[in-house]
Amino acid sequence: MMSKKYILFLLLAPVVAIAQLKQATADSVVISNDYVKVVANLHSGKVHYRFTSGTVFENTVAYVQDVKSGLLLSTAFAGHQVTTDDISDPLGKGICLNLVHEDAGQPVRLTQYITVYEKQPFILLSTVATAREVGAMVETRNISPLTVLPAMQGKITTPGKNVLLTDYPFDNDNWVDVISRHWGPEAISGISYELASAYDEQTKNGFAAGSLVHDFWKTGISYGTGAFSNRIDSFIVYGGAATKDDPSKPDSYGGKDGTHDYVQHGTQMGASVASPLIYLSASPDVRNDLLQFGNTIKKIAGFSNWKQSAPFYWNSFGVEGVLGYEKVMMPVDVAKVSDFIHSMENFNKTTQPVLSIDSYDQNIYSTEVLQSINRYGKKKGQQLGFYFIPFVLWTWKNGINDATLNTGGNLRDVILLDDNGKYVPYKDGDWGAFPIDPTHPYTRNYIIGQLQKAKAIGAKFIKIDFLSAGALESSRRYDPQVRSGIQAYNYGMKMLRRLVDSILGPDIFITQAISPLFPNQYAHTRFLSTDVYSHLRNSQPGFPHYGSTCGSMISATHFWWTQGTLWPYTNMDVVVMKNFQKNKDLTAQEVKVRLFSMMTLGSILGDGTDYRNKEAAARARQFLNNAAICDFFSRPRAFTPLRFPVGNGQSQQLSFYLPGDTILVSAFNFDTEKPFTETFVQAELNWPDRAYSLHDLLTGQEIGKIEKGQPAFTVNVPVKDAVMLQLVPSEK
Structure with missing residues (x-):
């Protein structure tokens, strides 16, 4: 029996169908649940996706670009017919709408598969192109299950007056950023890879669209806006993205954020070819859409679980050059690092530290040399890491x-x-x-x-x-x-x-x-960010113009949802206590901010410090041997962002919270001139209504109180600083 949550208008018999069609749907088939209504127009072949949160995808189409036949839009076919299938899979029970576009004059049949689940806020989209003649083949390197085009009267509207579109790079190379972009009155355009999202900056109402299966296609999401700040005019989700680096553009805006290809995307070929499987979700809180995206991939693709405590690793790259020819300390002085790590009691309590020898020249770091390091480390309760x-x-x-x-x-x-x-x-x-x-x-x-x-x-x-x-x-x-x-x-x-x-x-x-x-x-x-050197800002004099803590957080914050969904933990690269290779020395405050950023984004603990230096060793005892810090890193968890980064400027002011039995909050002020005052609200953090003490996580000192019934509390963060606080109940 069909669920009451669905409204399904089907062609059951000619007389009944016509009556229903005219009365309720006007040449359309409609499937809906509590979150979304899918409307397939049987006259035009277009599809509307109308989410109850207010986001609307209007007049969408699908297409395939066949190598021989050229571009075929779903609206170009003369006939559009619908069948449905009841489904039950690991994601739930639901209905798959099969929208078939066919034309006697076209060599290819195009079928859109749109899956609506009874109790899921998202829908799944795919498109299959099939050769109509027996023995014929379809070949494509460009196929889309979701396309919004101005020429087709297509558009996306999202509630809010200050909407941002988030553009994701293909990989984490070249210090490229995830960018959230405002638009209107000036338009924006670009290509995001595998995922794109949009949300109102104040309410976070928005949507996310991304690829769920990654065994053939690189998925691109080409977008373009007009003057209206809550409307996207062009949005093409397609399999077949292959882009070359473009030195004429900024790195994160088309310069180096693509696939780095020199050759077109390879073709899929067969009697039938299929698009990427696409996730589409919209809700009052885009964070839920992103988190559900990660959880859906976890169910479909699987997950590499880790049942032991998270590793703490020391990595040689923070001290040595790439190949170790300079022999700053390696390999002869690695024993001194091992001895120092062994001396930190809390650092050794929860897990076996790892000595990770990185990016080595195999003539210098031979098997025999690495075996000797392993033998020495074992005596100190340490394991060895390997790089290749x-x-x-x-x-x-x-x-x-x-x-x-x-x-x-x-x-x-x-x-x-x-x-x-x-x-x-x-x-x-x-x-x-x-x-x-x-x-x-x-x-x-x-x-x-x-x-x-x-x-x-x-x-x-x-x-x-x-x-x-x-x-x-x-x-x-x-x-x-x-x-x-x-x-x-x-x-x-x-x-x-x-x-x-x-x-x-x-x-x-x-x-x-x-x-x-x-x-x-x-x-x-x-790694959510690679080659991070722990200085505060990319614009900081005397440091590289990349690899800063702020730069790493701009991207990593947008990937907070990956911890626990794509991987057990994230990796924010290593912190250093004093300096990275030949870079300038860091202040103790910069070290603290960097450490808090790693904790906030659910990273495992990596360190790249030369512990022969007394000041570096003293800071490690303060930060890395801290009992509360070590306990957290033994089972990292990503905080939920309250403020996302906007753009990739270096004056970001960010705040986060970690829900649970013990609530933690963190706030970061990368501005060099303006203090940051953040208000944490009970209605969002959902702490039980009781009295609390606010404790600095690093020092354990009480820095404030929350009275029973108090709806919010305020935290002041000085320039170039960060805080991490724990809500401790006043009475057990």
């Missing part, structure tokens, strides 16, 4: 043609190629990084060799880097069945994870450094 790059070879460009592989064969046969047969660079230069084919037997053998080395040195923690190279498009693959960059990357990551489990065992913690956001299920954490 699975899908890239660093080599001299002019030597590629003549280079051979230690597993046999030629290097030139493994590197990805563009359409002209030239090598695709990942990091270009005379000494460059060149992407290797994840499907080639050499790549598998290379990974096996690296993992055997990791096993030989007793590693329990693995950092894998430069993974985005494995997702680059190529005109050539060893396995011809693998036709796209993400398909190859997914192939490679699945292979890597299986090899880790078989060679090293299932208790190996895997963290991804530079990498695409998806697929996510093969690791335990991913």
Whole structure:
């Protein structure tokens, strides 16, 4: 029996159908639940998505761009027919509306699948293009299940007068930012990757749209607005995004936030081809839409659970250069780091610290050297971490043609190629990084060799880097069945994870450094920001113009929902107690702000400090050996943002809270001139109505009180500072 929450107008019999159609839907089929109404117009072929929260997608279409037949919009077909299927899957029970667009004059049939669940606030969208003739094929590198075009009278409206659109980069390389953008009266446009969202800055009413399956398509979301601040005029969610870096544009606005490709996206080919599966949700609080997006991916793709305490890791990259040639301290003085870490009692209470040797030259850090470090660390209750790059070879460009592989064969046969047969660079230069084919037997053998080395040195923690190279498009693959960059990357990551489990065992913690956001299920954490140096702002004199705490938080705040959904924890890279490599010294306040930022975004604890320095060691005893800090990092949890970053300016003022039995709040003021006053409201934080003391989490000191019945409390944050407070009940 059909749920009463659905209203379904179907063609049951000609007479009844016409009466119902005229009376209730005017040539339309409508499916609705408590959250959304889907209206499919059988005359035009357009679809409306009307959410009860007020967001409306009006006059949407679907399309496929066939390599031979060209672009086919769903509205270009003469006939539009509907059937429905009752469904029951891990996401719930519901109805799938099958909207078929067909025309005797077209070689392809286009079918939209729109799934509405009884009790879910989101809907799922996909499109399949099928050849009408038996034996014919469809081939595409551009297919969309959700397109809004001005030419089709399409538009998206969202409640509010101050709406922002959030644009997400493809990966976390080059210090690119997630950007929330205002518009009106000046228009904005761009391409977001795998996910896009929009929300009103005051109410947070908005929507999120993103891809749920990541085994073939790179999903782009091309958007454009007009003058109205709550209306999006163009919004195209499509499989087939492949963009080249553009040095004429700012890095986070089309310069380096794309897929870094030199070749078009690979084609999907068959009697039928399918678009990405798309999640679409709108609600009074976009944070719920984003969190539900992550949870939906978790149910569909799976999740790498971690049952032990979260690792604390010391990483050598904060001290050494990339390859260790300068020998600042490695490898001879690593014992001094090990001794110091062992001396911090609280740091060692909840987990086994990891000595993570990063980005090494294998002639310097041989298996024997790393084994000796592991033996020493074991005596101090520590584990060893291992670093390698699975899908890239660093080599001299002019030597590629003549280079051979230690597993046999030629290097030139493994590197990805563009359409002209030239090598695709990942990091270009005379000494460059060149992407290797994840499907080639050499790549598998290379990974096996690296993992055997990791096993030989007793590693329990693995950092894998430069993974985005494995997702680059190529005109050539060893396995011809693998036709796209993400398909190859997914192939490679699945292979890597299986090899880790078989060679090293299932208790190996895997963290991804530079990498695409998806697929996510093969690791335990991913860097939300890479190469962070712990200075306060990118604009800070004497420091790099990238890699600051503020810069890292701009992106990481927009990814708060990934902790617990995509990965057990996030990774915000390492904190340093004094200085990163040859950078200027940090103040103690900068160290505190950086540490609070990592806690707030659910990061595991990573440190990159040279502990031979007495001041650095003293700060570590203050910050990293703090009992409350260590307890939190043993089971990190991301706080919920109360204020999202707007743009990527360096004067952000941000606030967060962590719900639960013990409520924590944090607030950050990256402005250098204006103090920040934040009011935390009981109605949003939902603390029980009782009296509390407000305690500074770091010092344990009481800094204020909340009386019973008090609706809010205020926190003042000085410039260039941050606070983290705990609500402690006055009476148990």
